[in-house]
Amino acid sequence: MAGSKGIALILALAILMIVSLFTTAFLGLMNLETRMARQFVSRLKAHYLAQAGVETALAQLARDKNDYDALGESWRENRNYYRTFPGGGLYDVTRKVGADGQMVSGVEDEAGKININLAKKKVLLNLPGVNEKTVEAIIKYRETKPFITTDEILQVQGLSRTVFKGIEKLITVNSKGKINVNTASAQVLTFLGLNPDFVRAIINYRRGKDGKDGTADDRPFRKMDEVLNLGNKYGLGPEVLSSLLTVSSNDFSIISWGKIKRGTITRSEERRVGKECRSRWSP
Numbered sequence: 001m002a003g004s005k006g007i008a009l010i011l012a013l014a015i016l017m018i019v020s021l022f023t024t025a026f027l028g029l030m031n032l033e034t035r036m037a038r039q040f041v042s043r044l045k046a047h048y049l050a051q052a053g054v055e056t057a058l059a060q061l062a063r064d065k066n067d068y069d070a071l072g073e074s075w076r077e078n079r080n081y082y083r084t085f086p087g088g089g090l091y092d093v094t095r096k097v098g099a100d101g102q103m104v105s106g107v108e109d110e111a112g113k114i115n116i117n118l119a120k121k122k123v124l125l126n127l128p129g130v131n132e133k134t135v136e137a138i139i140k141y142r143e144t145k146p147f148i149t150t151d152e153i154l155q156v157q158g159l160s161r162t163v164f165k166g167i168e169k170l171i172t173v174n175s176k177g178k179i180n181v182n183t184a185s186a187q188v189l190t191f192l193g194l195n196p197d198f199v200r201a202i203i204n205y206r207r208g209k210d211g212k213d214g215t216a217d218d219r220p221f222r223k224m225d226e227v228l229n230l231g232n233k234y235g236l237g238p239e240v241l242s243s244l245l246t247v248s249s250n251d252f253s254i255i256s257w258g259k260i261k262r263g264t265i266t267r268s269e270e271r272r273v274g275k276e277c278r279s280r281w282s283p
Contacts, residue, residue: 045089046258050269053091053256056081057107058273061252068247069109070182070206070220071213075252076107088261093254106256110272111249112183113172114191116153117146126191127170129163147173174253174272178246181227182206182220192244198234205230221247 060075071077081093093106114123116138124135137156147153150171154164170188179188181202189199208217221227224247228238253272260266 042260046260046266047269049085049089049091049258049260050256051258053081053093053106053258054254054269054271056083056091057093057254057256058271060107061273066222066248068182068220068222069111069180069249070218072215072218072220076109077214081106090259090261092257092259094257106254108253108255109180109183109249110172110175110251110253111178111180111246112185112188113170113175114179114188115173115175115177116150116171117142117173118175118177122193123191126193127167129166130159134158134163149173172251174251176250179244180247180249181245182247183249194244195234195236198231198236201230201234202227223247 057075060078060081064073064075066073069075083090085091114127116124121135121139124130124138125132130138134156137158138153141147141156150168150173151164152173153159153171154161170185170191179192181189186199186203189202190196202221204211206218206220207213208215208219210217224242224245227245227247228241231238231241251272254269256269257266258269
């Protein structure tokens with residue numbers, strides 16, 4: 001009798017232990033699903049916050065009615081791109097660049113870069129770290145099919161990731177080919193084979209008295225005639241300059257970050273747009 005009671009007690013304890021294990025496993029699974037659901041919601045919020053930043057940038061581009069595009073305009077230098085939202089989130093159409101961590105706009109003019117699908121051989125040869133054999137491989141590759149993204153150039157034989165990192169911010173696949181003198185760096189303008197003195201004159205003119213881009217005293221080139229007149233002083237003919245340069249752009253890239261406060265969830269949204277987007281918005 002006593003033995004039967006002992007066995008029954010052991011069985012009861014065993015059943016209780018099994019039930020406890022199942023309960024613990026069930027609660028653990030529920031806890032995991034809850035955390036996954038919260039993370040999904042956070043990522044979804046970050047996605048739509050980032051998209052809000054993209055739409056804000058699109059609206060700024062839509063309001064820009066100038067016939068030229070320059071670094072000091074509202075589509076690039078607008079504090080409203082950064083906005084805190086109630087509920088612990090924000091979007092940020094900015095990004096860090098350079099060793100100094102300088103914050104710059106996440107809206108870029110693609111016409112300020114070298115289009116690797118359209119650039120001539122002599123221009124590609126001026127890219128840092130690129131030799132003639134690599135340039136020939138680039139041209140052969142793009143004759144078969146155009147580059148869809150800039151990092152696709154890594155598929156070209158002879159072009160290392162180190163070289164790509166050195167030219168990544170200087171190249172594009174999203175422009176009409178002409179370089180915007182109002183947004184291009186001196187380095188990009190030099191790649192075109194232009195007179196170095198002429199390049200310095202362009203940069204000095206557009207920056208104004210303070211010598212900085214994107215400030216109140218900037219003097220953007222509003223018409224190509226202004227560029228041609230300046231080039232004439234350096235013995236550069238209008239035919240050459242008109243084939244290489246412009247004062248406006250048709251293509252921009254937008255990089256926006258959606259961030260959830262008190263957490264680590266971030267989401268980057270990138271969109272490349274043309275100026276035709278302006279017709280879809282009212283000022």
